[in-house]
Amino acid sequence: MELVVHFRAAVALLGRFPALAGIDLDVAQGQIVLLRGPNGAGKTTFLRACAGLVPVVEGEAEVLGCDLRRNPRGVRGRVGLLGHGTGLYDDLTVGENVRFWGRAARAEAADVASALALLGLDGRLRDVAVNKLSAGQRRRTSLACLLARRPALWLLDEPHAGMDAAARDQVDSLVRQAVAQGATVIFSSHESDRATALADRVVEIAGGVAVGPDLKVAADVA
Amino acid sequence: MWRDAALVAERDLRVELRSRVAINQVAPFALLVLVLFAFALDPDTGVLASATAGLYWLVVLFSALLAVSRSTSIDEVDGIRDALRLSGLAPAGVFLGKVAAVAAQLLLLEVVLVVAVAVLYDPELGGFPLMIATMLAATVAVASTGVLYGAVVSGVRVRDTLLPVLLLPVLAPVLIGATKAFETAFGAEGLHGWGWCGLVSFFAVVYLVAGSLAYGALLEG
Numbered sequence: 001m002e003l004v005v006h007f008r009a010a011v012a013l014l015g016r017f018p019a020l021a022g023i024d025l026d027v028a029q030g031q032i033v034l035l036r037g038p039n040g041a042g043k044t045t046f047l048r049a050c051a052g053l054v055p056v057v058e059g060e061a062e063v064l065g066c067d068l069r070r071n072p073r074g075v076r077g078r079v080g081l082l083g084h085g086t087g088l089y090d091d092l093t094v095g096e097n098v099r100f101w102g103r104a105a106r107a108e109a110a111d112v113a114s115a116l117a118l119l120g121l122d123g124r125l126r127d128v129a130v131n132k133l134s135a136g137q138r139r140r141t142s143l144a145c146l147l148a149r150r151p152a153l154w155l156l157d158e159p160h161a162g163m164d165a166a167a168r169d170q171v172d173s174l175v176r177q178a179v180a181q182g183a184t185v186i187f188s189s190h191e192s193d194r195a196t197a198l199a200d201r202v203v204e205i206a207g208g209v210a211v212g213p214d215l216k217v218a219a220d221v222a
Numbered sequence: 223m224w225r226d227a228a229l230v231a232e233r234d235l236r237v238e239l240r241s242r243v244a245i246n247q248v249a250p251f252a253l254l255v256l257v258l259f260a261f262a263l264d265p266d267t268g269v270l271a272s273a274t275a276g277l278y279w280l281v282v283l284f285s286a287l288l289a290v291s292r293s294t295s296i297d298e299v300d301g302i303r304d305a306l307r308l309s310g311l312a313p314a315g316v317f318l319g320k321v322a323a324v325a326a327q328l329l330l331l332e333v334v335l336v337v338a339v340a341v342l343y344d345p346e347l348g349g350f351p352l353m354i355a356t357m358l359a360a361t362v363a364v365a366s367t368g369v370l371y372g373a374v375v376s377g378v379r380v381r382d383t384l385l386p387v388l389l390l391p392v393l394a395p396v397l398i399g400a401t402k403a404f405e406t407a408f409g410a411e412g413l414h415g416w417g418w419c420g421l422v423s424f425f426a427v428v429y430l431v432a433g434s435l436a437y438g439a440l441l442e443g
Contacts, residue, residue, distance in 0.1 A: 053304055076307050077310035085301020089233070092242035104226070104309040129240070145305075 009059035021208035034199035080151030103147035135162035156187035230319025277405035290368030313438030349407030
């Protein structure tokens with residue numbers, strides 16, 4: 001199967017600190033991979049490195065066929081990152097935010113409308129300013145922005161954070177739907193049971209490297 | 223690039239319309255400074271009328287600092303910078319869009335300030351083609367330099383105090399040129415108003431091109 005992410009002995013620095021200290025990790029197209037590990041293990045840095053936001057300074061790093069060491073910007077239009085920040089303009093409404101980020105990525109109006117509907121944001125919430133939303137609703141709006149762009153690789157950092165049970169189910173369902181349509185998903189989560197159930201593979205990260213064999217490999221992925 | 227610029231300009235203006243910072247804070251600040259100048263320089267002595275052009279552009283520059291600072295800050299919070307880097311928007315398009323939004327706000331403010339100085343300072347207003355051309359050129363120069371330097375100080379903890387220190391010296395030629403052109407428009411003799419306007423236009427083009435080229439690298443910084 002085609003590799004979407006290929007990291008071999010990859011090193012990435014945050015300042016002088018090697019947040020990724022020679023990580024080896026391959027992810028094939030269509031997989032859902034959970035990164036697990038303690039705070040500061042390098043999960044977020046790995047996701048940001050995959051998005052071309054943190055430079056890889058040693059080793060091999062390819063995402064969607066793009067060599068990140070040569071051209072980290074080359075991959076950016078094709079990945080979607082749900083990070084710790086929402087990436088939303090507080091003074092704009094939910095609909096305006098999703099429309100802006102969708103149009104920035106040349107998404108069709110139908111994709112924007114579909115993203116809002118899938119996240120349950122097409123009703124009254126569409127016209128509510130982001131600064132009036134709860135943390136969970138903001139998270140859903142960020143996810144709708146990502147969904148509107150239809151990225152080939154989803155990078156989700158704690159996607160369930162701040163959400164109620166129904167919204168978490170919605171996220172899981174979206175992830176499965178995206179993968180069914182050909183996307184690949186790498187995510188980190190502290191929601192251990194839920195996240196493990198969602199993932200095809202569970203990779204333990206500690207000290208900026210992938211530790212040992214995968215903790216879980218789904219039968220159809222093995 | 224132009225499509226991205228239009229998208230970003232529309233977004234920035236929409237954010238501004240919602241937050242009303244320009245209307246509720248920048249415009250009152252500008253008018254207040256004009257009034258304070260009138261108090262400081264006695265209108266009866268004629269000093270105020272003769273210094274009108276310079277005072278006008280000083281107030282525009284001070285107000286531009288607020289507008290630029292605001293324009294920079296809306297892209298700095300809550301992961302928006304990362305989202306912009308991942309968005310696929312052309313950096314030059316983002317720059318031009320932000321310049322257009324700041325320039326639109328400044329132009330509106332400048333019109334209000336012209337009316338205000340006419341009432342408060344009582345200068346001999348005239349030479350409107352030169353005034354309008356100078357306002358357009360100086361506004362583009364101020365907005366493009368402001369957005370460029372806003373990106374330079376972006377992410378720095380002391381951004382708000384650093385921005386004026388960096389920006390005002392760079393804008394000194396624009397201030398001088400625009401003031402001289404306005405003095406000509408107000409009837410002063412012996413000055414080449416259109417020449418000064420040309421100089422301001424030259425700076426506007428230089429800053430606009432430099433910003434378009436450098437903004438991508440600054441966004442990464």
